[in-house]
Amino acid sequence: MKEVPISTCEREFILKAIRDRKRIDGRQTYDYRRLKVSFGMERGCCIVELGDTKVLAQVSGKIEEPKKNRPTEGSIIINLELSPMASPAFEPGRPTESGIEMNRILERNIRDSRAVDTESLCIVAGEKVWSIRADVHVLNDEGNIMDAASIAAITALAHFRRPDVTVMGEEVTIHSPEDRDPVPLSVHHMPVCVTFAFFDQGEFLLVDPNRLEERVMDGRMVVGMNMHREICTLMMSGGMLLVKEQVLRCSQIATVKVAEIIELIQKALDKDAQARQAGEKCGFAESVPANKITTNKKEPTLIDTTAAAQQASQVIQEAGPVDKPMSNMIVQAPGTAQIGEGLVNTWQIDDVDMESEEEEEGRKKSVTNGKEAEATSKPTERKRPVKAVSHADDSGSEEEEKVMLYQGDAEMKSTEDSTALQQPPNSDKPAKKKGKKKKAAQK
């Protein structure tokens, strides 16, 4: 689907506002939109909101063989996903040119700047290393995905914990989280991207352009920088030329912005770590703001309940003593019991099954004939007996199938559809223990 076309009216107005040193969302030239970093229940899951732009990053790790030329280094893969959910302009399937460009910037910024120590991801040199993968999904595009994605990726990497691994001679043991605390990745520094949008051939610049500004801009520059004022990436795109002073100015602004952003990330990480340690609730559900709509709110109104109370007491008075629940529980086989009688199955099942069920029903009736007579002769004013009994009635035929399964082998064939009952309760399968050490035999 094509993106909504931008009108000349909007374009002219945005440019005019920028020349007046104003922005359409009321921000100043160097202001970021409200930045929010939140974490999921899982380690290595992070959502970054930059105004209405929303990006999710999920980090995962697996063990694989290293590259031949770097036998002692683990790998870091970053994958940026631009789904049509984020914006109708993104097509599903092959990544677009801009998508590849942004993915490359992310890789350069995080992997090529050696932000995460890859040597420490090695388990057995030349044979087994950790491969860490960061999937960055754009959930909503309201401009400046680049900054949000870079913040999400590095924060998720810092939040991630990989399972601890010990090597004993030939044997590699991966410890479960219950067994040993998972270990964090060693993140040396946190590079973050800052995007500048240029207008009027680089005369005017804006930090953190929103969607409309992005569509009007002449070109942009992405500066990836860390706390130590080291530039990790610098990328310019769009058809415009910049003077040296402008680039230097951008890097100056970037240092200030990066310091602010990293401080915010650190705060969010610390807060999450504290919440986890204290056993408090964490995850997205906790961080979703409660957007209350007040216009449709109704004032609480009092309801007259006196009539209802009278009616209730009347009902209680009029009602006779409750029928004794039928206690004729029949133990069919060890672990299976039946309450009451089975009725004809009201479910629409194939004729074959119905027949087999009817057969079974007939057999059952002959067995418990006396009890059935007792049940039917009971005077019941209500159409259905006690609730529990009626429930048992509905599922009666199913329970009988159960009985047949356990008892005889001949009837097994007639009740093929009851998949839940395929396995006898005392099967010989070994029960899986939770938290059991997975052992990976060395080659």
Next chain:
Amino acid sequence: MADSVGKVVIPGDVLSEFRASEKTSKVALGPGLRQEGEEVLVTKSGILRHKEPNLYWIDCHQRRYIPAKGEDVIGVVTVKSGDVFRVDIGATQPATLSYLAFEGATKRNRPNVKVGDLVFAKLLVANKDMEPELVCIDSGGHSAGYGVIPADGGFMFHSSLNLVRKMLSPNCDILKFLGKNVPFETAVGVNGRVWVKAKTVKDTIVVANAIASSEHMTNAQIRTMIRQLLDKLSGF
């Protein structure tokens, strides 16, 4: 039916006992309601509304515009092809606008419309099987406020359909109260597009943001918000 009016209904609900008009003994079903055989089904989740004598519809929050005949919309001209303009009105299909559907336009005297222009128009045809068709004149051939919106200093923003309906509702104060304090021109399209123009760029931005943020506010809250905004504007 009277007890369901004003309550939340969800898709699949079956409604009955509508109050029909006395003259024609008919019931008019608006958006979100559909007749299926003998019964009337709900197709959107929202609040059931009723207007005397026999009009029923579902009021809900959405951004996707579904064209309806006779509604005023703001569109962006995307293509000029032959004797029609293609206009994006935010619906599933672009609408067509004939070059003759402007005031004073003849075969010789074509209106000056460029690609990217904003037009304020009325929907002449809105049908689920046909392309929507727009006109910029009323039945008498006069412009009646419709036509190309000049691109000098105004700004158009997108909002939810709920907000534009709220702005146009007679018991909403936002435009009245805002207009008393900051003079501005506006065009509201029920397709969720609002064009505003005030004296300065700053005022335009303020007006646009005030309108955009007033969606979930009551009249009292809107007044307070506007007062605070004006205080900030005058440099408190």
